[in-house]
Amino acid sequence: MRYLDHAATTPMRPAAREAMAPYLGTVFGNPSGIHAVSRRAKNAVEEARERAAALLGAAKPLEIVFTGGGTEADNLAVVGAGIARSGRGVVISAIEHAAVAESARFLGRLGRDVRVVGVDAVGRVAPDAVAEAAGELGDPIVSVMTANNEIGTIEPVAEIVAAVREAAPEAIVHSDAVQAAVSEDVSVRALGADLISVAAHKLGGPKGVGLLYVRDGVELEPVLHGGGQELGRRSGTHDVAGIVGMVAAMEEAMSDRDGFRRRVGAARDIFERTVVDRLGEVVVTVPAEVRLVQHCHLRFVGIDAETLLVKLDMAGIAAAAGSACQSGAIETSHVLRAIGMEATAAGECVRFTFGWPDDEAAGRSAADAVVAVVETLR
Numbered sequence: 001m002r003y004l005d006h007a008a009t010t011p012m013r014p015a016a017r018e019a020m021a022p023y024l025g026t027v028f029g030n031p032s033g034i035h036a037v038s039r040r041a042k043n044a045v046e047e048a049r050e051r052a053a054a055l056l057g058a059a060k061p062l063e064i065v066f067t068g069g070g071t072e073a074d075n076l077a078v079v080g081a082g083i084a085r086s087g088r089g090v091v092i093s094a095i096e097h098a099a100v101a102e103s104a105r106f107l108g109r110l111g112r113d114v115r116v117v118g119v120d121a122v123g124r125v126a127p128d129a130v131a132e133a134a135g136e137l138g139d140p141i142v143s144v145m146t147a148n149n150e151i152g153t154i155e156p157v158a159e160i161v162a163a164v165r166e167a168a169p170e171a172i173v174h175s176d177a178v179q180a181a182v183s184e185d186v187s188v189r190a191l192g193a194d195l196i197s198v199a200a201h202k203l204g205g206p207k208g209v210g211l212l213y214v215r216d217g218v219e220l221e222p223v224l225h226g227g228g229q230e231l232g233r234r235s236g237t238h239d240v241a242g243i244v245g246m247v248a249a250m251e252e253a254m255s256d257r258d259g260f261r262r263r264v265g266a267a268r269d270i271f272e273r274t275v276v277d278r279l280g281e282v283v284v285t286v287p288a289e290v291r292l293v294q295h296c297h298l299r300f301v302g303i304d305a306e307t308l309l310v311k312l313d314m315a316g317i318a319a320a321a322g323s324a325c326q327s328g329a330i331e332t333s334h335v336l337r338a339i340g341m342e343a344t345a346a347g348e349c350v351r352f353t354f355g356w357p358d359d360e361a362a363g364r365s366a367a368d369a370v371v372a373v374v375e376t377l378r
C-alpha cells in the first residue's frame with residue numbers, strides 16, 4: 001500500500017509507541033487519585049504538560065489543556081470562549097474545518113452573531129477583512145486555521161492576530177493548527193493567538209488525544225462537565241498513554257521540523273512535478289509558496305475524482321477527495337467552493353498528502369504508480 005493520506009491521519013512514530021507502552025501496562029493509575037499508583041500516572045501527565053508547554057513556547061504548563069483530539073480542542077476554544085462571555089459574536093474563515101465551523105454555527109443557534117470571512121483564489125484570508133468583521137462585532141471570538149486540511153493553504157495568522165488586536169482589542173483569537181503542527185512553527189510566539197489546537201494523530205501520535213493552548217487569563221466555559229480535571233476546563237479521566245504518546249510525537253516532529261520539510265518536501269515536489277509533467281491536463285490548486293510542504297491537491301481534468309480514487313485504491317494507493325473527516329461520501333467541498341472552483345472542476349480534484357515515513361524515492365515511486373492509473377483511465 002502507498003499511503004498518500006497523511007492529512008487524514010498518520011502512522012504512529014515508534015518513539016510515540018515506546019513512550020506509551022508503560023502506560024498501557026504497569027502504570028495504569030488514575031491521575032486524579034492520591035495514592036502512589038495514581039501519582040505515577042499524574043507525574044506522567046504533568047511532565048507531558050511541561051514538555052508540551054515548552055514545545056509551544058507557552059508561558060506556563062497550565063496553559064496546556066489536554067483534550068480528546070482536535071475536534072474537542074476546537075469546540076472548547078470556540079464554544080468555550082464564546083459561552084464564557086455572554087453576547088459575544090464569532091468570526092471564522094470560509095474554509096475552517098467542520099470542528100470550528102459547526103462550533104460557530106452552534107453559537108449562532110444560541111443567538112450569537114456569526115460572520116464568515118471569504119478567501120481569495122488560493123484560499124488565503126485577508127487580515128484586514130477579519131479585523132473589519134471583528135471590529136463590527138465588538139470583541140468576538142475569531143477563529144482562523146493555521147493551514148487548511150484540504151488544499152494545504154497556510155494562513156497569515158500572525159498578521160491576522162495583529163490586525164484583530166488593533167480593531168478589537170478584547171477579541172479572543174483561536175487558530176486550529178491541527179494540520180500545520182507537523183511542518184510549520186505553530187508556537188505561541190509564531191502565531192500570537194490566544195488559543196491554539198493540536199491533534200496527536202496528525203503528527204505521528206495516537207488518535208483521540210489533542211490539546212488546546214489557552215493563554216493565561218482567557219476564560220473558557222467547559223464543554224465537558226464532570227469531575228473538574230484540567231482545572232475544571234476539561235472533565236474526564238485523562239488518557240495517560242495518549243497524552244504521553246502525543247507529546248513524544250510532538251517532540252520528534254518539532255525537533256526535526258527542518259528535516260521533515262526537506263525529506264517530505266522532496267517527496268511531495270518530485271511527486272507533483274512528475275505527475276504534472278508526465279500526464280498534462282493536471283492543474284495544481286494552490287501554488288507551493290503558500291502551501292504546506294506535505295500537501296498536494298490536484299485537478300485531473302476530465303477525470304471523475306471518485307472513480308480515480310477507487311482505481312487508485314485498487315492499485316494500492318490511498319488518497320482522498322473532499323474532507324476525509326466527514327462521512328466517507330464525497331460532497332462538493334465548502335473549501336473548493338470558497339476559492340471559487342466550479343462543481344465540475346471540484347469533482348475532479350484529489351488530495352495527496354505525505355508524512356514522516358516519506359522521502360524523495362517514495363515520492364518518485366508514488367508518482368509512477370499514480371501516472372500509470374490515470375493513463376489507464378484516459
Ligand SMILES: Cc1ncc(COP(=O)(O)O)c(C=O)c1O
Nearest residue numbers: 069070071097149178179199325
Ligand atoms: C484542520 C483540522 N482541524 C480539526 C480536525 C479534527 O481533529 P480530530 O480528528 O483529532 O478530531 C482535523 C482532522 O482532520 C483537521 O484537519
